[in-house]
Amino acid sequence: MSRSLQGLPALSEHTLLRYFSFAMLYVAQGIPEGMTLFGIPAWMAANGKTAAEIGGYTAIIFIPFSFKIVAAPFMERFTYLPMGRRRPWMILGQSGIALTCMAMSLLPDPLGNMGWLTAFGFCLSVFITFQDIATDALVIDIVPISQQARANGFMWGAKMVGTAASLALGTWLLNQYGFFAAVFSLSLTVVAIMFIPLLLRERPGERLLPWTSGAGSPDAARLQLGSFTRIFTSLFGALKLPDSIVLILGLFTMLTALAFMRTLFPIFTIQALGWSNQEYSSVYAATTLAGGIIGMLAGGWLVDRFGNLRMLSTYLSLLIVLTAVLASSEGRWHQSYFIEGYMVVFNTLFTFATIALFATAMQCCWKRISALQFTLFMAIYNLGQTAGAALIGPLRAQLSWPYTLLAFSLLAAVALVVIQFLDTRRHLVKVEVLEAKAVAAIA
Secondary structure, eight states: OOHHHHTSOOGGGOHHHHHHHHHHHHHHHHHHHIIIIIIHHHHHHHTTOOHHHHHHHHHHHHHHHHTHHHHHHHHHHOOOGGGOSSHHHHHHHHHHHHHHHHHHHTOSSGGGOHHHHHHHHHHHHHHHHHHHHHHHHHHHHHSOHHHHHHHHHHHHHHHHHHHHHHHHHHHHHHHHHOHHHHHHHHHHHHHHHTHHHHHOOSSTTOOSSTTSSOOOOHHHHHHOOOSHHHHHHHHHHHHTSHHHHHHHHHHHHHHHHHHHHHHHHHHIIIIITOOOHHHHHHHHHHHHHHHHHHIIIIIHHHHHHHOHHHHHHHHHHHHHHHHHHHHTOGGGTTOHHHHHHHHHHHHHHHHHHHHHHHHHHHHTSOGGGHHHHHHHHHHHHHHHHHHHHHHHHHHHHHSOHHHHHHHHHHHHHHHHHHHTTOOHHHHHHHHHHHHHHHHHHHO
């Protein structure tokens, strides 16, 4: 190993390097997700695949994201500490994403080999899951609480940018040059990003690779739990804290509201306003990309400056008022700039709210079980998304369009009330008590 590589700073020691690295790792998640979850299904539809075939493909590649809570305990229990507590799993996930993308690009006649296409998409989701859990856990482990909001801003914004860019570029390559060129070209970007976990240590003195010199960090060893019993006992101890319960309720109610509105967008614009699906896709992609970029530049800074919960309350309040104005302005729905302006502001506030929410969830995690606890919080997040989408059918059957839109404001108001009971400072004091008890038990 060259002296220059040995001299690279560790992530725990360099703030800007952390921001850059975590943002790029989230870009690496967004690239395959943009292609497999959005680009390929649209390409399949344009080439005559049935709704059942497209739905079956999408449903299967979503499965690994639902089993993060199963993978997380194993990632807590097993690692290779000489290379870091989370980094071995990051390398596995990132290299798996790159190799699967490259192998997938070689698939002949993908539309005629749906089984293999689906299998590659499923494998990609598995490796994205490993990389996602490990990256989030490392942020909690080594990023100071005062910087976690800004880190989340860069990460979430970068993922939205990666997803949107992958969707736009990948679709163009698919249409112009075919499946191999599209998937292989995007895989090269993922391969380049793979050098970040390969060349950067978590903490000083650790090995870059198993055969290089170095030793495990005492800080990482102190946090590592050696049995599943201790892992789950610690998890239950943390979840029993009152503010953990409030956070779980806040995650669920807030994402129920936000997912309700985001799922309602295509139905509202196409069925109520008469847009084409191409018009909706173009506007939604552009407004999502704008929200991601603005969130990356300002979302984390605002939370750092004014506080997680204050900004989260502000974002929810603005979304409630914004949507109430939309619902009461039916006479202006035919004006495209009015609806497009709403979508820009909504997606920007959605990005800001997600950054603040993720930063709050990370702040409430106990470092000893950060991978498992944060994954559980995200499982509640995903459950809220499912609940929000499921509400659309029953509410739309009973309500007119203005009242359907107002239902979002009501759901968001419930979330706003719930988060007022959350006190992160009080929670952190109780987590410190848990940590003291754990250290005393080990001693």
